[in-house]
Amino acid sequence: MPMVLLECDKDIPEREKHIYLKVDGEDTRDFLPVSNAQTIPGTLSERGCAFCGAKLVIGAVLKDTIQMIHGPIGCAYDTWHTKRYPTDNGHFNMKYVWSTDMKESQIVFGGEKRLEKSINEAFDEMPEIKRMFVYTTCPTALIGDDIKAVAKKVMAARPDVDIFTVECPGFAGVSQSKGHHVLNIGWINDKVGTLEPEITSEYTMNFIGDFNIQGDTQLLQAYWDRLGIQVIAHFTGNGTYDSLRGMHRAQLNVVNCARSSGYIANELKKQYGIPRLDIDSWGFNYMAEGIRKICAFFGIEDRGEALIADEYAKWKGRLDWYKERLKGTRMAIWTGGPRLWHWTKSVEDDLGVEVVAMSSKFGHQEDFEKVIARGRNGTYYIDDGNELEFFEIIDRVRPDVIFTGPRVGELVKKLHIPYVNGHGYHNGPYMGFEGFVNLARDMYNAVHNPLLKLAATDIRGPANATIREAAE
Amino acid sequence: MGCDITTKERAGVINPMYDCQPAGAQYAGIGVKDCIPLVHGGQGCTMFVRLLFAQHFKENFDIASTSLHEDSAVFGGHQRIRDGVMTLARRYPALRVIPLITTCSSEVIGDDVEGNINVCNKMLKEAFPDRKVYVVPVHTPSFKSSQVGGYSECLRAIFKTIATRKATATGKLNIFPGWVNPGDLVMLKRYLREMDVDATFFMDTQDFDSPVLPDKSIHTHGRTTVEDIMASTGARASVALARYEGASTAEQLSSDFEVPAHIVATPYGIANTDALLQKISEITGRPIPDSLITERGVAIDALQDLAHMFFADKRVALFGHPDLVIGLAEFCLEIEMKPVLLLLGDDNSKYKRDPRILALTKKADWDMEVICNADLWELEKRVKDPDTKIDLILGHSKGRYVAIDGNIPMVRVGFPSFDRAGLYRHPTMGYQGAMELAENIANTLFAHMEFNRNKEWILNTW
Numbered sequence: 001m002p003m004v005l006l007e008c009d010k011d012i013p014e015r016e017k018h019i020y021l022k023v024d025g026e027d028t029r030d031f032l033p034v035s036n037a038q039t040i041p042g043t044l045s046e047r048g049c050a051f052c053g054a055k056l057v058i059g060a061v062l063k064d065t066i067q068m069i070h071g072p073i074g075c076a077y078d079t080w081h082t083k084r085y086p087t088d089n090g091h092f093n094m095k096y097v098w099s100t101d102m103k104e105s106q107i108v109f110g111g112e113k114r115l116e117k118s119i120n121e122a123f124d125e126m127p128e129i130k131r132m133f134v135y136t137t138c139p140t141a142l143i144g145d146d147i148k149a150v151a152k153k154v155m156a157a158r159p160d161v162d163i164f165t166v167e168c169p170g171f172a173g174v175s176q177s178k179g180h181h182v183l184n185i186g187w188i189n190d191k192v193g194t195l196e197p198e199i200t201s202e203y204t205m206n207f208i209g210d211f212n213i214q215g216d217t218q219l220l221q222a223y224w225d226r227l228g229i230q231v232i233a234h235f236t237g238n239g240t241y242d243s244l245r246g247m248h249r250a251q252l253n254v255v256n257c258a259r260s261s262g263y264i265a266n267e268l269k270k271q272y273g274i275p276r277l278d279i280d281s282w283g284f285n286y287m288a289e290g291i292r293k294i295c296a297f298f299g300i301e302d303r304g305e306a307l308i309a310d311e312y313a314k315w316k317g318r319l320d321w322y323k324e325r326l327k328g329t330r331m332a333i334w335t336g337g338p339r340l341w342h343w344t345k346s347v348e349d350d351l352g353v354e355v356v357a358m359s360s361k362f363g364h365q366e367d368f369e370k371v372i373a374r375g376r377n378g379t380y381y382i383d384d385g386n387e388l389e390f391f392e393i394i395d396r397v398r399p400d401v402i403f404t405g406p407r408v409g410e411l412v413k414k415l416h417i418p419y420v421n422g423h424g425y426h427n428g429p430y431m432g433f434e435g436f437v438n439l440a441r442d443m444y445n446a447v448h449n450p451l452l453k454l455a456a457t458d459i460r461g462p463a464n465a466t467i468r469e470a471a472e
Numbered sequence: 473m474g475c476d477i478t479t480k481e482r483a484g485v486i487n488p489m490y491d492c493q494p495a496g497a498q499y500a501g502i503g504v505k506d507c508i509p510l511v512h513g514g515q516g517c518t519m520f521v522r523l524l525f526a527q528h529f530k531e532n533f534d535i536a537s538t539s540l541h542e543d544s545a546v547f548g549g550h551q552r553i554r555d556g557v558m559t560l561a562r563r564y565p566a567l568r569v570i571p572l573i574t575t576c577s578s579e580v581i582g583d584d585v586e587g588n589i590n591v592c593n594k595m596l597k598e599a600f601p602d603r604k605v606y607v608v609p610v611h612t613p614s615f616k617s618s619q620v621g622g623y624s625e626c627l628r629a630i631f632k633t634i635a636t637r638k639a640t641a642t643g644k645l646n647i648f649p650g651w652v653n654p655g656d657l658v659m660l661k662r663y664l665r666e667m668d669v670d671a672t673f674f675m676d677t678q679d680f681d682s683p684v685l686p687d688k689s690i691h692t693h694g695r696t697t698v699e700d701i702m703a704s705t706g707a708r709a710s711v712a713l714a715r716y717e718g719a720s721t722a723e724q725l726s727s728d729f730e731v732p733a734h735i736v737a738t739p740y741g742i743a744n745t746d747a748l749l750q751k752i753s754e755i756t757g758r759p760i761p762d763s764l765i766t767e768r769g770v771a772i773d774a775l776q777d778l779a780h781m782f783f784a785d786k787r788v789a790l791f792g793h794p795d796l797v798i799g800l801a802e803f804c805l806e807i808e809m810k811p812v813l814l815l816l817g818d819d820n821s822k823y824k825r826d827p828r829i830l831a832l833t834k835k836a837d838w839d840m841e842v843i844c845n846a847d848l849w850e851l852e853k854r855v856k857d858p859d860t861k862i863d864l865i866l867g868h869s870k871g872r873y874v875a876i877d878g879n880i881p882m883v884r885v886g887f888p889s890f891d892r893a894g895l896y897r898h899p900t901m902g903y904q905g906a907m908e909l910a911e912n913i914a915n916t917l918f919a920h921m922e923f924n925r926n927k928e929w930i931l932n933t934w
Binding site: 008011012039040042044045046047048049050051052068071072073074075076078079080081096097099100101102103104106114118119121122125137138139142169172173175176387388405407410411413415416457458 | 486487494520521524527540873
């Protein structure tokens with residue numbers, strides 16, 4: 001019973017292993033969906049590639065670093081203007097992409113010379129920038145260009161620059177998840193420990209796995225400032241290249257997104273003995289719990305309680321106003337992976353919202369373990385869901401709102417279902433106390449949009465009453 | 473004074489103007505009804521292009537991937553092509569066309585696309601004896617050309633695969649509008665209707681602006697059918713409105729099936745639209761109706777209010793697809809603006825010899841620069857340079873920060889335009905498009921005057 005073969009999957013029955021319906025009284029450990037496995041070709045999956053997992057998700061968040069993409073132009077073009085991660089220095093990271101614009105002759109004769117030239121040009125054109133990530137792509141990996149050697153050569157000639165290389169061709173792994181891993185491991189091995197950070201507080205931590213979506217990092221930074229905790233490195237929200245080189249000096253690693261960045265926290269523990277503490281930054285209960293854990297680690301519980309009390313006083317009333325009106329709302333979450341388990345219980349506890357279906361693009365086994373443990377009975381848990389499956393699941397669970405990306409949002413609009421951007425947010429930030437009120441507000445405005453009723457009205461029928469009702 | 477035609481000197485690119493070939497191929501593919509392009513490459517090659525189309529049109533389009541991984545890189549991606557084709561055909565019973573679009577990775581690996589398609593055709597025939605599914609080989613390695621060439625190549629390949637026989641004479645025209653918005657398409661269709669000319673548009677992208685309906689049905693897909701493509705060989709003539717986006721298909725129909733091909737100036741501005749209508753009139757013998765003379769007059773009337781008072785001598789930078797940039801530069805001259813910078817963004821060596829560019833350079837009695845293989849860093853550098861005064865930018869949304877940081881008014885035109893609402897609905901071609909674009913330019917300049925307190929009082933009495 002618990003693994004579900006949908007009607008649309010009758011020709012690809014192997015999909016049954018990826019879709020789980022949680023029912024009462026079962027040992028859910030027996031029914032974990034298969035995840036982090038290859039996508040069936042031609043299924044209209046939502047997945048991206050390893051390159052984007054490295055560059056777009058993690059690297060390009062940095063506010064002071066050139067992101068040189070060694071490959072044809074599309075890899076640069078496509079990972080530009082698709083994210084909402086501002087910085088406090090004018091969004092340098094969102095304004096530019098760099099490409100070696102590889103052509104056929106480099107495919108035949110090698111692209112290392114062109115890479116070297118492009119790196120030098122980029123530093124020459126933007127003389128104030130001294131840091132760079134270099135990424136491989138499918139073709140440059142296939143022809144075997146040695147980007148590390150090129151980076152070394154440039155660094156030797158330009159002693160004031162530092163370059164990090166990422167081997168992340170799009171075909172590597174099964175999804176963007178592979179790129180997260182490659183970048184995490186590459187960074188800890190190549191760059192952590194190469195610069196000593198300035199220590200300004202007796203309490204220091206790294207905040208890992210938060211990418212400043214619509215200002216998440218900056219919102220949480222206000223909490224750490226108030227608690228007197230120095231964040232040595234943000235991995236990588238609003239972060240700088242050099243701050244990440246000093247991650248080895250933190251006393252604690254606090255991890256939000258375990259999927260994209262848990263690897264580096266594990267390595268920091270292994271190589272430097274820094275403990276790892278996982279928290280959830282979305283939701284009142286979770287955020288308060290996270291702050292309590294962090295403060296307990298440093299022995300500053302009083303400060304934590306004072307902060308939580310102040311934030312509750314400021315925001316809890318507004319959250320409850322939305323909770324009153326959102327109670328019983330049926331929500332679907334179709335995002336990358338961890339947000340499924342970050343959100344399912346926080347929207348339930350804080351807002352009375354029921355999450356009825358969840359699909360993860362690139363979650364692994366531990367993500368599904370967490371989300372199934374936290375999620376409701378009667379809810380579908382889907383790995384690498386595809387378009388026809390989404391239609392069928394929507395018919396089964398009838399969600400009132402879907403948290404997903406803008407393209408799928410445009411699709412479900414035709415089905416009279418509103419979406420909220422589950423990746424870049426509608427009007428965030430969504431983390432922290434204030435952020436979760438923003439999330440509640442966006443969900444409320446989506447669900448209570450009068451256009452939904454108008455969309456469903458066929459004015460050729462006896463439906464005038466419905467129109468009046470919607471307009472009122 | 474005069475015009476320099478140069479090429480970007482840097483090897484690398486900072487802020488590209490175009491996406492890669494497979495992206496353009498995907499755009500051509502979605503113009504066909506009952507068609508899902510299958511991109512043979514990494515998943516990002518599809519996922520991001522779908523997102524790009526969604527950003528521009530605020531719609532979802534179906535495009536599939538073969539999800540190429542390491543094992544395919546080593547052993548070839550044959551099985552993934554076959555699985556992809558068969559999975560699509562099985563799960564989408566209405567599907568009739570699958571453009572199989574290659575990428576950099578699959579071209580470097582060297583998968584035998586044609587051979588695999590032969591195998592797929594056999595498998596399809598066996599699985600669906602009563603159904604024909606066309607699998608179209610589209611070779612679009614990302615390390616050649618750009619989205620412009622990719623669009624053209626996919627269009628050509630679809631016709632090559634489907635339009636294989638001379639059809640009986642239809643008396644219709646084949647119109648290849650190029651990579652245009654639904655707004656342009658709707659307007660061009662109206663012009664032909666008003667001329668009483670029967671025409672088929674390739675690709676018919678009118679429904680890329682599609683409704684939310686009470687019955688929840690989804691109509692966001694191309695309207696061009698397999699039958700339309702088959703019948704194209706029996707057309708009276710083909711008219712291609714974009715030299716770099718569709719002309720090659722018109723030429724192919726001419727050489728293979730003797731359908732006369734007319735490559736006309738892209739109809740931006742009054743004179744180019746005049747030439748198009750005259751050409752159609754000449755081919756079909758249908759007169760240009762009074763309604764279009766009136767529309768032309770209304771447009772000229774509107775432009776007269778703007779040209780020498782507000783537009784004259786304004787220095788304009790243009791970037792985007794080559795046919796768009798060239799056509800808009802010609803339109804700029806009609807409204808007395810000076811196109812001082814034209815950026816064309818790939819390594820196509822034909823741009824430099826394009827007769828329209830050569831004609832522009834002859835007309836230039838001001839400093840004008842045409843940069844081929846350009847990126848938007850070339851634009852940004854000139855905007856930052858106090859010696860290169862630029863009053864207006866015409867281009868797509870990827871250049872938005874050049875305008876924002878440089879405090880230069882910018883009108884979004886071309887693909888993609890995701891940071892202004894509804895632009896895909898409005899024509900930029902034809903008389904109507906010329907008028908609406910000019911008014912959009914004027915209103916943008918007016919708002920800029922107000923926000924910058926720059927002689928905004930001029931408008932007190934206009």
